Amino acid sequence: MTLADLLPRLDAVRARGNGRWSARCPAHADRTPSLSISEGERGLLLKCFAGCSLDEICAALVLRVADLYYDRRPDPAALAEARRRREAREHKDRAAGCHAETLRDAEQVILAARGLDIARWSNEQLDQAMGAIAAAHAVLSEEGDYYERVRTL
Incomplete structure (x- = not known):
């Protein structure tokens, strides 16, 4: 049986993203899809x-x-396609998670830079701080571009 065979048998079917679906459970009285x-x-x-x-x-x-199994002996092509879809989902999830952490770090750098007293800093310290702030700003300014790229994966 395939997903296309199963979904018409269910009520209140909704796509949840990443190849996941929700529906009302046919085994109990269900007002909200569980x-x-x-x-x-x-x-x-x-x-x-x-x-x-x-x-x-x-x-x-x-x-x-x-x-519920596709076949007792898995079709190598179907197995490869399912594996490819799963790996693509995992890659997309990993990329989104890494990016969220990078954004949090960049925001912390920018917030920490506010109100610094740099009067006694050496030129080297000032260069390092400005480099970190510029890198954090670049990460935050590219956020929109990143989400556009990830959505197309």
Whole structure:
């Protein structure tokens, strides 16, 4: 079974980004979508955050747990594609996390530079501080460009 086969069987399906979906869990009365759906390397991954078991979810959908697997013997092309998508998601998540840390560091440099008494600093100390401030400013000014690039990954 594929994601395209499963989603029409569910209610209130919404894309959550990064290849993840949410829907109302068919195993219990659900007003707010509590079922998470995503693609794994060998099959579909389902999790009900209200606590329904996978067996209960499959029974409500008139499926066997085995039906959630793409195939008993994974198709090498499908496996490679699933792995490529997962690695792309992980790369995007890592890049966003690294960038967030870099932004926090740059903001701290700028904030720390405010109100400094530089009257007694040597030229070398002043050059180092100005270099750090200029680098932090460059990071913060490129923030919009960065998010535009990451969104296209």
